[in-house]
Amino acid sequence: MSVNKTFIIFKRESRAFFSSPIAYIVITLFLVLTGWFFFSTFFLSGRADLRDFFNLLPMVFSFIIPALTMRLFSEEYRSGSFEIAATLPVSLPDIIAGKFLATLFFTLIMLLPTMLYPVFISVLGDLEPGPVIGGYLGTILLASAFSSIGILASSLTKNQIVAFILSAAGCFFLTIISSILVFIPAFLSPLFQYTGVVFHFNNIAKGIIDSRDLIYFISVTLIGLYSTYIVVRERS
Numbered sequence: 710m711s712v713n714k715t716f717i718i719f720k721r722e723s724r725a726f727f728s729s730p731i732a733y734i735v736i737t738l739f740l741v742l743t744g745w746f747f748f749s750t751f752f753l754s755g756r757a758d759l760r761d762f763f764n765l766l767p768m769v770f771s772f773i774i775p776a777l778t779m780r781l782f783s784e785e786y787r788s789g790s791f792e793i794a795a796t797l798p799v800s801l802p803d804i805i806a807g808k809f810l811a812t813l814f815f816t817l818i819m820l821l822p823t824m825l826y827p828v829f830i831s832v833l834g835d836l837e838p839g840p841v842i843g844g845y846l847g848t849i850l851l852a853s854a855f856s857s858i859g860i861l862a863s864s865l866t867k868n869q870i871v872a873f874i875l876s877a878a879g880c881f882f883l884t885i886i887s888s889i890l891v892f893i894p895a896f897l898s899p900l901f902q903y904t905g906v907v908f909h910f911n912n913i914a915k916g917i918i919d920s921r922d923l924i925y926f927i928s929v930t931l932i933g934l935y936s937t938y939i940v941v942r943e944r945s
Contacts, residue, residue, distance in 0.1 A: 711800070711803055714798075714799045714800065714803040714807075715802075715803045715806045715807045715810070716807070717799070717803075717807070718799065718803055718804050718806070718807020718808065718811075719806075719807040719810045719811050719814070721807070721811075722781070722807055722808050722811030722812075723811045723814055723815065725811075726777070726811060726812075726815045727815075731776070732777075732815065735773060735776055735777060735819070736818075736819050738773070739769065739773050739819055740819075740822055740823070742765075742769055743762060743765055743766070743769060743823065746761075746765055747759075747761055747762040747765065747826070758830070758836065758837065758840060758841075759826060759827060759830065759836075759840065759841055759844055760840070760914075762823070762826060762844075763844040763847070763848070763910075763914040764911075764914075766848055766851065766910075767851060767884045767906055767907050767910055768881075768884055770851060770852060770855050770880065771855070771877060771880040771881045771884050772877050772880075772881075773819075774812070774816065774852060774855040774856055774859050774876070774880065775855075775859045775862070775872075775873045775876035775877040775880060776873060777812055777815060777816070777856075777859065778812055778856060778859025778860050778862070778863050778872070778876060779859065779862070779863055779869045779870070779872040779873040779876065780863065780869050780872075781808045781812070781859075781860055781863045781864075782808075782860070782863040782864040782872075782937075782941065783863045783866055783867055783868060783869045783871075783872045784869060786866075786867040786944075787867045787868075787869075801938060801941055801942060802938065804941075805860065805934055805937050805938055805941070806934075808860060809853075809856055809857065809860055809934060812852075812856040812859070812860070813849075813852055813853060813856055816849075816852040816856070817849070817852075820845070820848065827841050837916070839916030840914060840915055840916040842916065843913050843914055843915060843916035843917065843918065844913075844914040844916075846913055846918075847909075847910045847911075847912075847913035847914045847922075850910075850913065850923070850926035850927075850930075851906060851910050851926070853926060853930045854883075854906065854926050854929040854930050854933070855876075855880045856930075856933075857929065857930045857931075857932070857933025857934045857937070858876055858879045858880055858883075858929075858933050859872075859876040859880070860933065860934070860937050861876075861933045861934075861936050861937045861940065862875035862876035862879065863876070864937045864940045864941050864944075865940060883904070883905055883906045883929075884905070884906055884907060885905075886901050886902070886904055886905030886906075886907070887902060887905045887907040887908055888907075889901075903925070906926075906929075909921075909922040909925045909926060910922075
């Protein structure tokens with residue numbers, strides 16, 4: 710994999726993101742949803758922290774990120790441009806890495822306005838920096854894992870809507886596992902709890918950096934990207 714060639718794909722995909730009206734709709738929808746739900750409860754909670762904001766993100770990302778990734782391979786399959794790209798002197802890992810990094814970069818841009826939240830809260834009360842830093846670190850790891858799932862779903866089909874449904878279903882399942890533990894036999898609960906993203910995300914969002922949580926997110930991301938490589942290689 711070449712860094713220069715990956716960067717070329719990254720620039721192309723980033724340009725495609727920001728030239729599409731869907732991108733700005735997604736950003737607006739994300740900021741409105743998170744801002745509304747956060748501030749509607751913030752003054753009632755009586756806490757100077759971002760806990761409620763970070764608690765929203767796994768569920769919101771379950772649908773926002775699939776909306777971003779659904780076109781990455783599906784649209785190229787449908788239009789036939791992927792066959793052209795496959796003939797260029799760019800390796801498949803370069804293409805996948807470039808698309809993944811572009812999605813992650815767009816997500817970071819989307820999160821940028823939310824950096825005003827801790828500034829606002831710090832004016833009203835004493836805000837602990839640890840959970841804020843941990844929360845944003847966990848958010849980046851969460852976005853990485855969901856982006857890899859979304860890219861994998863997009864690589865499976867020519868239909869963007871199908872890609873969105875597959876990706877959203879996968880991300881949503883990983884998000885709600887922690888909520889259905891009461892329906893799972895007790896001896897299996899630890900396994901299912903470890904499988905869900907919320908358990909690991911909440912640990913990091915508390916400012917607790919545990920290697921097991923980092924390994925979880927990195928593993929999900931790498932599995933998703935490698936699975937994408939296998940799928941696309943077989944279609945090429």
